[in-house]
Amino acid sequence: MADQHTPDERFQELCAGYVLGALEPGERRVFEEMLEEASEEDRAWYEELKASAAQLSYGVERGEPSPEVKERLMRRIAGRAQPAAGQGVAPAREEDSWTRMAVAASFVLLVVSLSLIFYSFYLSSQLGDTRQTVERQEARIEQLTSELEQKEEMLAILGSREINVIFMSGMEVNPDGYGKVIWDPEQEQALLQVSNLPAVPEDKDYQLWMIRDNKPVSAGVFSMTDDMGNAFFKIERLADVREAAANAFAVTMEPKGGMPQPTGDMYLMGNM
């Protein structure tokens, strides 16, 4: 094959040096340019010469490197393999950090949530307290308004042109009790004031009677609690007695809601 074609000496010479890697850099470039424009035959010759040179490697004296070389090599490869694997590891680390961040965030969120829940409980209880306070105040206002109205009514009654006042004294069952009926015949209204009356049981009420011609007529029921030392009641039902002359007023304890006629003990009694 090679016998059939032989390049010119210049080509042969540079080619021989080139395949052995023995050319100076300048000559090497010259040969590479030469090779680019070489004929098929010259190229084939070059390839054969190159293969021959490669065979020389078999003739090299073999050596025995120290075992440390292999150890270092394998260590470095393991080290280099890590970054490659690290592309799998790095996101994992990122994942770890994300997980850690997520856990941390969850924890923070939990703490914040719990804080908010406790705070809302606190606010709610505060609100409840406030609401109770408001309710108490409202009740108080209502009570005061009611008392004020009562007092205004009482004052209105007292301010009437003509009023009758009937004093009542305690009877045997409760000698310390006393009371008054302030009666406005024009307006058909009356105020009852009682003091030192015992509290009535759950199933009882006090009942006010207007006694006319020795016949008691109910003027309404009221109840007393322990803390009511001195109480005022407005009496609306006096129309029946407007024309008739009342002889006396009395207070008895009757079953809850009152009775048509007195049945219980008499607590107060006063004559006109």
Add this chain to the structure above:
Amino acid sequence: MIIFNLLMAIGSSPEGAEREMQLLRRIKRRDQQALEEFYELYKGLLFGMILSVVGDREEAEDLLQEVFLRIWEKASSFDESRGNVYSWVVTLARNRAIDRIRSKGYKTREKQSQVLDDEERGPTLEGNARDPLANTIYADRAEAVKKALREIPEEQRRVIEIAYYKGLSQSEIAGRLDLPLGTVKTRTRLGMMKLKELLEDTIEHHG
């Protein structure tokens, strides 16, 4: 049978070449075990070659490691259609060694006594006992090349050996042997043509 033995002798037996290729494919897949096997297969040859060029054992070991790291890194760029694994690895190692001596310490090297002795350069066959096949292949390859070199005239063989095994340029060889550069060039050319002729059959098979 003769052809088979010949193929065996030049190392292009199906077993040898296929084994090298399989190892390289595994290296491409980042198989560290494959690189270890590859190292065991080639360490003696490559270390011998590098050592012959750089002339310093420590530096040769350093380069040997670099070469295998490069094989590890560059295995994926190896084009199977363009050549056999052996040539690629040997060329890589040799170029690396030559780059090293030419990049530094040339003057130091020039003072070194570079005695080439056929017996010294001869392949040592021990050291790869764990891989008898590799030993057989390389021993046969080495024997074929040694036989060819023995048939080349001494003055031609000498410049070829210095160029290839010592990595010296033709100018350096001329200086070393105290010869005109033209003479070195001529001897190289004639010696290489003879080598090509002697190895022609094996080259044809080896591709």
